[in-house]
Amino acid sequence: MAKAIMIQGTMSNVGKSLLVAGLCRVLKQDGYRVAPFKSQNMALNSFITEEGLEMGRAQVMQAEACGIKPSVLMNPILLKPTTDVGSQVIVNGEVLGNMKAMDYFKYKKSLIPDIMKAYHKLEEEYDIIVIEGAGSPAEINLKSDDIVNMGMAKLVDAPVLLVGDIDRGGVFAQLVGTLMLLEEEEKARVKGTIINKFRGDKTILEPGLAMLKEISGKEVAGVIPYLYLDIDDEDSLSERFISNKAAGLVDIAVIKLPRISNFTDFNSLEHMEGVTLRYVTNAADLKDADMIILPGTKSTMSDLNWMRQNGLEAAIKKQAAKGKIIFGICGGYQMLGEKLSDPYDVEASGSMEGIGLLPIETVFDKEKVRTRVSGNIADMDGIFRLLSGIRIEGYEIHMGVSNKTGGGSGNYFSLITDSVTEKTDQTLEENNYKSDGFVSENVLGTYVHGIFDREEFLEGIIKTLFKCKGLEYNQVKSVDLKAYKEMQYDKLADSVRKNMDMDFIYKILEEAK
Incomplete structure (x- = not known):
């Protein structure tokens, strides 16, 4: 049976998807058969597999980092927003229908068998599954029917690493506040915290890290620097939409x-x-x-x-x-x-x-x-x-x-x-x-x-x-896109390996059932 580890965040866009990809790449480099998993993804960027099934592109990107073909098993539920209060619901790669948010909220727990079936199939093929959460586990209005954060962690008994985004500010409040809103059983699942998107001299941060460990009772598993990578983004928060480039030919x-x-x-x-x-x-x-x-x-x-x-x-x-x-x-x-x-x-x-x-x-x-x-x-x-x-x-x-x-x-x-x-x-x-x-x-x-x-x-x-x-054609110069992607994944993995306590990560995995 595959070991599991889960990355959750204090909010959306803290960098969970890239950290999952980076951790997947490190584990692959270390010789493990590894696969990503996200029980429910909400995104307008999707992909069609060789079987003609639809899944979120974030898990496609993570599969690439693992060096494996993307499979709808990695993302059994995909929500594609159609309005501000409704989405197209895709289950196992096929359209179930359009639902208003409240209707889906009442319905989603019935999809747990689909989630677990997909997860168990991945377990049969891989040594380690790296699971990504969505949004925050501290959304107290949604916790009772959660299937993507602590609800998912409980279903597969996965240890959790909680990620905060220091680039937005208030990272210590993000992490400690999120932990405070968790139930005791959920707190126990969180084995460590990660500070992501750090810029500057880490030594200045060290007093805060010591206090974070003391207040939270959790190990600080890593401080990941702000990375300038060219890897497929998941949603419309993408920095690609910010245009500050000099004009080309x-x-x-x-x-x-x-x-x-x-x-x-x-x-x-x-x-x-x-x-x-x-x-x-x-x-x-x-x-x-x-x-x-x-x-x-x-x-x-x-x-x-x-x-x-x-x-x-x-x-x-x-x-x-x-x-x-x-x-x-x-x-x-x-x-x-x-x-x-x-x-x-x-x-x-x-x-x-x-x-x-x-x-x-x-x-x-x-x-x-x-x-x-x-x-x-x-x-x-x-x-x-x-x-x-x-x-x-x-x-x-x-x-x-x-x-x-x-x-x-x-x-x-x-x-x-x-x-x-x-x-x-x-x-x-x-x-x-x-x-x-x-x-x-x-x-x-x-x-x-x-x-x-x-x-x-x-x-x-x-x-x-x-x-x-x-203009002359010879001014056009392309790159080997496949090789370029591989280079970007390796660059991501290098940063994760250098700035995350991998001994601690392997200890968590060893202790997992």
């Missing part, structure tokens, strides 16, 4: 929609030499962009209304008329069409006009499309001719079907199959395929998430942008 603007999802689609663009990637919310910020990206969203119609109200839609049309490249992915692709209809009340019911830059119409369906795909871009002419025939891979995850309308010019964007094959050079003629997306002059859209992660397409779109500006 090519400027790409991503619309930061209120319910933006899967913004990790664009991380690879940041690694291209001479390229600036910005997330924008104001129409004025689009004027210098060479390409404008409309990303995925959990609420396509609502976010389109938001763009309409704040002037972004008009600005996008203006830039499109100037010949700037407009690129829509998933919900952003749907927005670029002429009409969106919701006959089954999937989003907002009724219908509304789209931006009108692509001659397509989207109808929202009751069933979610979830599949990994591979294929090739169609033969292109005009501005996108450098992309012709390039192979693409990624995944689809959407609730709508988009078809060409009677008017307008253009063609489909790519031909794809419903699963990634072992032979990446396999031709489409050997498979059943379907058309995806649409292209019309300088506007294109696709349902394929992760399309920029394949180096050939990434270079192709950047070369296209360089050519539009009259």
